[in-house]
Structure formats: C-alpha cells, structure tokens
Amino acid sequence: MIISKQWLKDFVSFDYSTEELADMLSLLGLEAEVDTEIASMKHVVIGKVKKTEKHPNADKLKLCTIFDGIDTHQVVCGAPNVDAGQTIVFAKEGAVLPGNFKLKKVTIRGVESNGMVCSERELGLSDEHEGILVLDDSLEAGESFTDAIGPLRASVELDITPNRPDAFSHLGVARDIAVKTQQSLTLPKALPIKPTGDKTIPIRMENAEDCPRYIGGIMENISIGPSPQWMVDRLQAAGQRSINNLVDISNYVLLELGHPTHIFDYDKLEQKEILVRRSKSDETIVTLDEEKRKVSEGQLLITDGKTPIALAGIMGGLASAVSEYTTSVLIESAYFDPVVIRKGAKSLSMQTEASKRFERGVNPNGADFAFWRVVNLIKELTGGELTSPIMDAYPTEIIAPSITLRKSELNLIAGCEIENTFIESTLSNLGFDLSFSENEWTCSPPTFRPDIEREIDIIEEVIRVYGYDNIPTDDHLYGLYRIGHPDPELYLNQFRQLMVGFGFRQVYNNSLQNEVISQLSGKTAIPMMNPLSTEMAFLRTSLLPGLIHNIDFNINNGTSDLQLFELGNVHHKWGEGLDNLDESLTLAGIATGNYSSNSVHDTGVKHSIFTIKGFLSQMIESHLGFRLELMESEYPGFSLCWSVVINGKQSGFMGEIAPTWLKRLDTNISSAFGFEFSFKPWQNMLKGKQIFKPITAYPKVPRSLNFVMDESVRVGKVLSIIKQKGKKLLVSAKPDDIFRDKKMGENKKSVTFTLEFQSPVKTLEDKDVTPIIDEIIDVVSNQFDAKLRS
C-alpha cells in the first residue's frame, strides 16, 4: 500500500524525511520503502502556458509561450494535451532532470526552443508520458517545482503483513507513529449529521454470521463534478487516479480509514430494499469492471431483495453503479466475515482493495465512523443531503476478548525488564483498555486489531514498540548436552569428497521437469496440481536427465571433457496419498569426453563404462570395503547397462547413456557414461564400526597365470573362480594383459592373471602356494575350456 506523507500529517505530526519515515515504519514492523521523493531540481519551476500555436514546419508540434513568473520563453512541445491557460512544470535551460538529462537551448525543425514542458515520467514521478503534467491553477508561476509539488507527492510503499489489517490505512499507520513518538492521534472529521428527510429502506441479513453489521443511509441532491485539488493530490500520491467527487470519496475513505464502503445509485435500485444473502445456483452479476460473472453457490451477495447488486465485500454491480448523472445514493458501510469474503474472492479469482481489507478483518465497530466520514465528505464536496437516518443493522455487537498479560511472561519472553509505565502508555495509545492488579493487566484490545487474541499477541505489541534493538542481546550459551554426532547425514560427506577427488564437479538441478523427461526412467513421476508450466509439472524420478542437460549445455559452451555429479532427492509414486510416494536420496555421476586428454606425455584415456566402473569400484569396494556386483541388466536410461548391487542390495544402475535418451532430451551429445544409485537399501550398513586389522609383516608371493580361452569367455567370471579357489591366502588377483593372435586359433584370446598370495602368520613357501595354483589351473581349464600357456 502506498502511504502519502502529507496525508499522515493530518493525524500525527512529525518532521522526518521520507527515508527516515520509511526506516521508522520498518522498525515498527510496517516494512516500508520510499516510493516517491522528489529530488531537489534547480531551474524546474511552475509555469503558465500563455499561448500555443502550430509549429510552422511540423504538424504534431506546437509552439508554446511559457511564463516562468519573470520572463516568457518560447518552447517547442510535442505533447497532445498542452493548451493555453494551463499550469505546468517548466524545466528551464540549465535544469538537470532525473536520469541526468540536461536542458540546453536547441533548435527543433528550424525553431528555437528554450526549455521543456515536463511529463510525469520526465520528472521521475511515474511512468506516465502520454502528455504533460497539468497542475492546479492555484499554483504560482515561478515557484520551485520541488517545493510546490514535493510535499504533496512524497510517499512510502508498505508491504503489510497479514496480521496487520489496521495498517491498510493512513490512519492506522499514523497510529503506530503516534504510539512510537508518544503523541495523541487526531481523528478525521466524521460527525453524525441530522437527516433532512425520513426515508428508510428495509435492511435484512439472511445470516448475521456472514454479515454481522450493515449500515445504510440515503443521500440526495448530489451534484457530481470534479474532486477538489487536495483530494486529487492525495489520491495521486497514494497511487490512485481521480474519477469524480462521488467515486473519489469512497476510495478516499478506504485509503484513509481502511474501511471499505460502497455507494449505490439509489435511483437504479429496482427494489428499495437490501437483503444480504448467499447465492443460489446459476446466479450472475455484471460487476463494475463490466465483467459478467457467474457466481458459484454460496457466495455472499448484496441484493435488492431479488437480484444481486454487489458481490459483498468484493465489488459492486454495474447496474447500480453511480454515474455522472447520479443524484441520490445509498451508502453502504458494513462488516463481513473475513473467511466468507476470502473464500468468495478466491473462488472468483478476484482481489480488490475492498476484499483485501475484509478478508484480513476490518473493524466492525468502525463501520459507523466510516459511514459518517463518507456522509460528511459527500455533504461537503457534492452538496448532498442526508435524507434518511443512519440505518444500522447490527444484531449482536462484536466485543473484543479480555486477555490477561502477566508481567513475568513479558519479561521472560523479552529477556529483560520493561517498565510498567512504558507498557501501560504503549497499550493505551494502541487503543487497548487495560487495568492493572498484582503484576498483571487485564487487557481488551481495540476491535480494529482482530489479530490480538492472546497474551503473546500483546507481548509482541509491547516489544515491537519498545524496539527490538533496545532488547539487550544475551551472549551466553545455555542448554543441555546431547549425545551423538550432530549430523545424521555425516556419512554423505565421504561420497561428496570422493566424487570431488575423482574429478567430478557437483551440480544442483531443478527437481521439476516436464512429463516426458520425468517419466524417462520408467517410474511414475509425481505431478503438480498447479504447475508453473508444463515444462515444470512433475518431480524428477532420476538425476540423470538433469546431468545430461548439464553436459549438453557445457558442450555447447565449449567444454567437451566433463565429469559432473549430483546428490539429491528423487521421487516417484505407486499409488495415491502420501504413503504411496517414495523420496530417495540418490547419487548420480556422468562423464563424457576424455578422462585424461592426449598430451605430450601420453595418449589420453576416453571415458567409457570402464572409467565409471573404476569410480564405483574405488568408492564401494576399495573405500567402503563393501561388495560391489555389477550384473548385466536393463534400464531405460542406459544402452549398455549393469545393475549396481551393493552388499547384495540392488541400489541402482550404471552404463552407457542410451542414444534414445540423448535424442529425446534434445542434446548433441555423442556418447556419455554414468551411474545412479540410492543410499536407502544399504545406508544402515554404513553404521558399522571400523576396527584396525594388524598389518601383515610377511612378504607377498606373486604368481602369474596365462590362459588361452575362447573370446566368449568373460574374464570376470574366470577371475571370480580364481578368487574363490584362492581362498584366504590369495590377497589380490587381476587380469594384466589380454593378447590375441591368429596362431592361437580363431576367436581365441590369451589372458594373463597376476595373483598375489600372503599369509598373516608366516612367510609362504612354494609348497603352500603350488597346490592352490594347481587347483586354480585345473578348475579354470575345465570350466572354461582354457589352456595354460607356459
């Protein structure tokens, strides 16, 4: 909400700059920023347009003669609305306008122009630049623009929190200033007036819970015309345009008191009656904004007994709207239930100045004050007469709760002692009724503060006004020891560190994806009911598509050797409801291009399924000491695919990213390799204690075995047989070399295995190792039809 500084001064006096005002309000909990502050501008003055004539060489330009209080100047002006007799803002030669725009004498189409007639945008007031700014004629030529207009337009913009409906008005904001500066608040003029007639209309509420109070009053002999300049200025400063005196009054009172009122054209009401009721099915109303609206059942309406004439608390109807011909009006000042208005506005997807205030809660006991304020202004500005008594339907008065405030609780929460005198003056200036007895107060908050229902709400008020900066900071550390490592996800650090150590860079990707991408993994992705766009309508089921996009992005930006990883949650569902959703912490890595590049020292190593296998093996087997099994498998993301089984638990997949995925994700990647596994299946195994094993002092005995076997024999299978037969004495076994030669026969390969034997208790001798080797040779030869080469 935009708050005019000058308007505030009607109710409270202060002498702050606009910036100081914004700061002060922010520290009271009304977050404020300077909205308009007219900087001091030299040579920018109020001017009068003496005459205008057509530019001799341009159809759309005018030659204006401007009087600046002393001299007249010839100015070329292109604004369509410039006219003789106007009071305008004149920037003289030498002036510097916002944006560092310096005015010089120029020649426009052969005619000299000395200065400029300014638009709002050129003055930094708003974005308005269709025409020049036309001012009130009472302003004197020659007066500095900053001095004349600055105070009128200075304003701050408030970001009002939902707990402060009272601050949605100039009066409410002024009240906070008055409380902080310990002054009293001056209320605007809203005196009850004696009616000159005795008209009445029946006012009925179908349900007083929806509409606890409805005030009506009839005024006649209204003459519509322009609003006075002061009102135009106020509305403009608060960001609103003036329409006419009658419409402006309702808007003015809303911004001033925060209480929305509505003015119906009395003559346009078909039935002279007000019935507030819920809508039946299939009712429609054309609202003020000329929209025909279908109202869902149960919406609160103002009707003339039969047809709807307004959406209660949201917007009036067009049929009963005031116009330039209006002479008689029905004024409405009501209080509607906040939840009813909120639900209604939501279901219609409407938010208006009125609905914003009603749904936060206006003051039920302020409806009469707002009514009289409107009546006073109509009388003053339009000559209208009140021809009915105030018709106030208020069956059950709403009263504020009575709340006990304990001094001990206040001091405990604040952490310091706050003086009784401060507490009492603050609360009574805020509008509380209070009485003190034995270290506690019985408080009754004002009904314009519906947010105050409990002791803690009052404590907040006191501390807020006391000033958070005045509460002493307690620099001590209190509390109990707590056993256990503070971070239950400590175990993840080792995986991040290993990945970084392997040369992977960590990324964070968006969890929201489009339907196709999110379902690529074959799992059912969780959709959003209200997505931002179709591109972000589902939660990811796999980290890989994001990583694939990352490498594509980087390849397109000139980096082709990439290793990236992400550690994050993926989701999927297998049914409806929270219990049928899965959230799984997942680690995924992707690699493309070279692991090491060609260099002067060496030929490079390209990424392949073997670099990925190497990372996994180092991480799971060498680092964790867990069993890693990779089993040929199928998974939509991989063309060559192995399932990753950790300590017997199926945990994920690795392989070459399927070309179909690369294509469907619209990338230019030729090949990429990756893995993805979740921690859930084996995470609890990480909790085992680490126990030191004595370092073996006895030497390792190396052996080498060379078998010729069919190309179809998988080396890994041979290796696992070797390991199995090697028993405990075999401490390592790996294939060292694969050699192919026609001399060995078609489709044959020779594989050299290097084995190391070691005993923790003695130095091994040939007689210890040879029988094992013989058994290995025997089994491998038989099982794989392999021949030992000597």
Next chain:
Amino acid sequence: MSLKDKIESVRNQFLADIESFPTSQKEIEDLRVTYLGRKGQVASLFSEMGSLSAEERPDAGQWLNQLKTELAKQFESKVDEMDQGSSGNDLFLDPTLPGIAPPLGSMHPLERTLQEIKDIFTSIGFHIAYGPEIDDDYHNFSALNFPEHHPARDMQDTFFVSPDTVLRTHTSNVQIHLMENEDPPIRHIVPGRVYRNEAISFKSYCLFHQVEGIYVDKNVSFGELKGVLEYFVRQMFGPKVKMRFRPSFFPFTEPSAEVDIWSTERNQWLEILGCGMVDPAVFDNVGYDSSIWHGYAFGMGVERIAMLKYKIDDIRHFYQGDIRFLEQFK
C-alpha cells in the same frame, strides 16, 4: 716401468678420462669397469704384486690401496655430481612441459555455504535434522499456525500434489515432525530443499534451499535469539557487519522479526533471515506444554546467503550446471 710408475700412469689416465665424464649410463659403467672392475686396471696392478719381492710388497700394497680408494672416491663423487644435476644434462627431458594433470572436481557453492552454516550452528550445540520434501498440509501449514482460510496462506505460493499434500514451502515442517517425536529440550537446524510456486527470474526460482533452526527449552528469551543470530551473522559475514532486527510476521513465531544486514556497497539494508519466538499455538499442536516451554526459531535461504557472500547476481546460476560458474568456487 716400475710398479710405482705404472700406478702413476693409471692415475693420470683416470683423471683425464674423468675430466670428460660421460653422461650416458653405459659409458659411465664402462669407465667403472675399465678402472675398478674385477678385471680392470687397478685389479691388474694388484695382480702384479705377486712378482714383487717381500720387502717391496707392503709399500706397493699401500700405494695400490691408496689408488683404489682415490679412484673409487673420485668416481663416486662424479656420479653424485651427475645425479644431482642430471636433468640439466638430459637433452630429452624438458621440464618446461606441462604436468600430467588429473581432472579437478569441485563442491557446489550451495553445498559449501550450507556446510559453513552447519559448522557455525553445530559449534554452539545445534544438532541437525532432516525431513520430507513432500508433506501433508498439516505439517507444512496447519500445525505451524497457518489457519486454513487466513491470508497468511498467501505468503507462500504453494505447489500442490493433492488438495491435502504439498511440496513443502519451508523446512519448518520438520520442526513439527521433530517435536512430535521428541520431548523437549530440542535444539536443531533443519536444512533442505523447499519449493515456491513463483515465476523464475534473476531473484527467484521455483525452489531453493533453506536452513531452519529451532531451540525449545525453559526460559528461552528474545535476547537469546538475538545473541545466537548475531553470532551466526558475524561468523558468516565478518565481525564488523552492521545488522538489525525488524518486527515482522510469521504465523509460527511471535514476536517475529526479520534480520537485515547493511550493505556498504549498495548503501541499503538487505534482508537475510526471518526469526521469532515459537508461537504457543505450535507447542499446543505438538503437545508441548506452552506454560513450561519457550523457544525460538529462525529460517534462512542458503541461496541468499551464498549470493551475498560470493556476490552472485542471478539465482539461476546455481541450477545451470555451467562449468564456468562451478569452477570458480574453491
């Protein structure tokens, strides 16, 4: 030629040879063999000892031993000299060539920032708790004192999975789970990913990472909240940073505050976190007796902290996976 002359001749010849000490390993070995080998010149002189008279032998033995020691010593020192300066002499080894570099990995700036935040809070007794990203309306809103039809619900644009299930809008859902499962006192921070249904721009994204903190104990005051957050801010942004507490509103804390720090570059206050005293309604919802227990809570965006710390101007950088961004964070 007498033996003594022969010794002298071998010595001179050796000194001449060692003067032009070879660089290749083979030539060095040859030189050693020629003089000091089993069949080398010194050995052959020793073999001549047999033809000497008994009187001559002791002197000759002494001379020969001297020669052998001298030659060996000179040879060794020459070899050492060469080993030390070996690179300078090998034409094929060019030390100005680039090294063989392993690929370089890096931790994401959000991970680093989060780690820093965790370290600061665990250093003053906070434990860490985690919880679900998808949760029911109750844990994300109602239990945190967001009434169902209250404008406070508009404070956070929410993604709905079903009318009663949401992508959490803050990690505060975990404080409810935590208090439902544990008796007070508790003191935890809760990091995690949270979602907001907001248009993506340089300053907002559809998700971000939050660290929430909660401390519940007897006699917890706003003064303590100020103390702990001043400690955090000074650890994070430096001991001299100017900060202020400004009243605000969150449904689950009362009194509530926002913390701003002063940016000398931008010459303005920048909001960095929200906080307040735990609202008694929240205690009622989890079954803590609000007449005994008090507490404070706070929440901050990891992105916001990282953006301020590293002067990152566009939040979207975090989620792009751009190497040119990632490689900057050491």
